[in-house]
Amino acid sequence: MSDVKKPRGSGRERIFRAAVEVLMESGLEAAQTRSVTERAGVGTGLLNHYFRWPVLRAAAWEAVFEDAPADIRRADETPRAAIERFMAEAFAPEARLYWRLWIDAERLAPHDPPIAEALDRIRTQLRSALARLLADGVSSGDWQLPDPAATALRLDALRDGLAGLILAGDPAMNADTARQHLEALFAMECGVAGGG
Amino acid sequence: MSDVKKPRGSGRERIFRAAVEVLMESGLEAAQTRSVTERAGVGTGLLNHYFRWPVLRAAAWEAVFEDAPADIRRADETPRAAIERFMAEAFAPEARLYWRLWIDAERLAPHDPPIAEALDRIRTQLRSALARLLADGVSSGDWQLPDPAATALRLDALRDGLAGLILAGDPAMNADTARQHLEALFAMECGVAGGG
DNA sequence: AATTTAATTGAGCAATGGCTCAATGAGTCA
């Protein structure tokens, strides 16, 4: 009876989980307290009893990306396989939701301290995971890179820029093209002559 | 007397010019009709008499970037000089305002048709101006590129991504570092071995 | 001067959205 309308867990937990779901559906900026309380099956007052919206929002955002750094290089995955998956997943349709959340966070960060802190933590972890992967590939002889950390930063930034173009509806950009450009950069980084 | 408070021009002109100024100061999202009418020294009703806010905002935005495409390659400028200026200006402090406007527009575009159209026009012009510059540099023997249009797109996207990192307050990114990465990409595009 | 037309005003409307707070319900302890 009580779980027809209300998911399991205490009010506080339900609100947090609902916030995560709302973020995934609506993005950071369109998400509202009312959507969260509605989805949690809870009065509007309860959210404000437990949380302050900007803090809850940032916490839910961080929860969405919590596992991402560890997922850059999965257990027993070769560097080459991980990089191939990196390229394949970068602009996959399933990634759109995450890109929107990511870019929303970059936009909000200058005016939203909780978001800024969360973004900083996740970004640092993601980037060092990628740099580690690139360095491992050098160690294992899969590829050569003069400066894996710098390459990680460029791959990161180019992926960010390409995803931004896709999300902004650039007619000259789509997932396939974006992937080709990202792969072209990696090839150049590894010393293969300039890409087309 | 009448130009102590009110700048010259008709109400319509004054409002448009004020809109441009407000955009430059506040960015696209923080800009409000009241700031514009205040700055124009005009009643709030007049703005709505002449314009619809989303349309005015997009028109003012486009006016800000109107001259940018032609400025990629100035008259009597060699390709090399133009590219050097491109790199130097990309992340200069003066460019911050424009970056904010640009990224705001990318964010608004999916939900704001007037902005989407303006962004599309300017982006197309900017990108083809850059591609033309790169192709000219190949013709003149300043550099070699297998596919100048693809290189233009990557330079564009990487610059976008790097600027996004700076604006979002990434502690690992600043104007100098960003410029180095952008130059590293260009060097690789031209066939110089992978950059550090 | 009289009339018409256009420019201009700003108080206020309507919708939005985070948050308050007095009230209610439910569980616990003596």
Add this chain to the structure above:
DNA sequence: TGACTCATTGAGCCATTGCTCAATTAAATT
């Protein structure tokens, strides 16, 4: 059973913001 605590509710507050509209002023026309 009464007293106390904590969870929960939701109508409504309050500030924001694009926009309306009846009223006013100024300019042009006859």
